[in-house]
Amino acid sequence: MSQLMPTQSQGAGNFATFDLSRVPSPCFVVDEVALRQNLEILHAVSQASGAEILLALKAFSMWSLAPLVRTYLSGACASGLWEAKLAKAHYGGQITSYAPAFKASEFDEIANLSDHIVFNSPAQVARFGAQAQQAGAAIGLRINPQHSEGGVEKYDPCAAGSRLGQPLSDITKLPDLVSGLHMHSLCEQGFAPLARTVEAIEPFLQAHKQQLQWLNLGGGHLITRPDYDRDGLVQLLTRLRDTLDVQVYLELGTSVAFDAGILVGEILDVMDNDGPVAIVDISATCHMPDVLEAPYRPALLGEPASGGQSVSLGGPSCLAGDVIGAYAFDALPQAGQRLAFLDQAHYSMVKTSTFNGIALPSIAIWNSQSDALRMVKQFDYGDFESRLS
Numbered sequence: 407m408s409q410l411m412p413t414q415s416q417g418a419g420n421f422a423t424f425d426l427s428r429v430p431s432p433c434f435v436v437d438e439v440a441l442r443q444n445l446e447i448l449h450a451v452s453q454a455s456g457a458e459i460l461l462a463l464k465a466f467s468m469w470s471l472a473p474l475v476r477t478y479l480s481g482a483c484a485s486g487l488w489e490a491k492l493a494k495a496h497y498g499g500q501i502t503s504y505a506p507a508f509k510a511s512e513f514d515e516i517a518n519l520s521d522h523i524v525f526n527s528p529a530q531v532a533r534f535g536a537q538a539q540q541a542g543a544a545i546g547l548r549i550n551p552q553h554s555e556g557g558v559e560k561y562d563p564c565a566a567g568s569r570l571g572q573p574l575s576d577i578t579k580l581p582d583l584v585s586g587l588h589m590h591s592l593c594e595q596g597f598a599p600l601a602r603t604v605e606a607i608e609p610f611l612q613a614h615k616q617q618l619q620w621l622n623l624g625g626g627h628l629i630t631r632p633d634y635d636r637d638g639l640v641q642l643l644t645r646l647r648d649t650l651d652v653q654v655y656l657e658l659g660t661s662v663a664f665d666a667g668i669l670v671g672e673i674l675d676v677m678d679n680d681g682p683v684a685i686v687d688i689s690a691t692c693h694m695p696d697v698l699e700a701p702y703r704p705a706l707l708g709e710p711a712s713g714g715q716s717v718s719l720g721g722p723s724c725l726a727g728d729v730i731g732a733y734a735f736d737a738l739p740q741a742g743q744r745l746a747f748l749d750q751a752h753y754s755m756v757k758t759s760t761f762n763g764i765a766l767p768s769i770a771i772w773n774s775q776s777d778a779l780r781m782v783k784q785f786d787y788g789d790f791e792s793r794l795s
């Protein structure tokens with residue numbers, strides 16, 4: 407997923423008090439209190455600005471928490487048929503579907519599930535627009551603002567040669583069926599990059615405002631991080647709504663689940679090769695693939711800020727590069743000891759695999775206020791077997 411680049415967790419938060427031995431290992435634990443706090447912030451932004459906020463399922467589709475999510479957000483955004491079905495089954499509200507290209511064999515079903523269909527190119531509008539219209543979906547076009555705010559090309563939908571969205575400079579006339587525009591070019595960023603991006607596209611928006619009824623500013627806005635300029639955002643969203651006379655949408659993933667979950671694991675063995683190397687039952691490649699893909703170093707719960715014993719942590723797979731990183735421990739860790747990586751609710755749970763026959767992490771919901779814990783999912787051999795044949 408080009409548009410995500412993992413965030414730096416703000417810290418252990420409520421998880422500093424969580425007893426890691428209460429869950430099987432490995433296990434994602436999501437704090438519903440932290441999730442609710444994020445949702446309250448987003449709801450307040452929505453109320454103040456009139457913008458509708460959708461959950462980007464690609465980031466966080468833990469549907470056991472959908473009843474909580476749908477209390478605060480307007481619906482969900484889907485990247486294809488299966489996410490659109492999940493949105494319909496669990497989240498309700500509005501559904502916006504966007505894909506770099508839709509498949510003819512799936513399109514009717516997607517269009518019937520969706521309130522908004524966002525096409526990536528005028529050619530896709532020409533191919534499927536009439537079908538979308540017949541299904542009653544509003545039709546949008548994703549634009550490439552041609553304004554880069556990210557430093558990493560892999561995560562920049564505005565990078566040269568990008569396949570994501572129609573370059574703004576190539577559009578003279580919008581296809582007639584189009585009633586809205588979509589852009590997504592930020593990556594877990596603050597308000598200033600959004601303000602600069604809007605400044606870059608605003609002449610285009612003003613020039614086409616007669617045709618526009620809605621504007622979707624995508625995701626990548628880390629609104630729930632404490633230092634985000636939410637007042638600035640509300641002012642911008644309100645101004646866009648008023649000057650363009652459009653309904654504004656945001657589709658947020660990271661911001662919804664930011665710092666709301668951990669991945670608990672266990673030390674399996676400690677060996678030495680030029681320093682201590684610990685094998686854990688969390689695999690970078692199977693359970694936190696962004697560690698290798700981004701790459702990034704997830705924060706470890708309770709890691710001393712300075713000093714301590716440096717230990718290289720690696721997963722149980724055969725991949726030589728299944729290495730999570732070097733971490734400080736107060737004392738050399740022992741087999742059986744628990745650990746947890748922070749901020750793993752988004753873009754980890756949705757990306758796990760069973761490569762090497764490695765077990766999928768269980769999923770638990772914790773309430774940090776009441777301390778109640780419920781296991782919502784445990785996987786077994788059958789899940790591995792059923793994905794193969």
Ligand SMILES: Cc1ncc(COP(=O)(O)O)c(C=O)c1O
Nearest residue numbers: 409462465590625626658659660
């Ligand atoms: C089209 C689109 N919308 C929304 C999002 C959600 O972004 P985030 O999770 O950074 O808010 C993404 C992420 O890749 C995306 O590609």
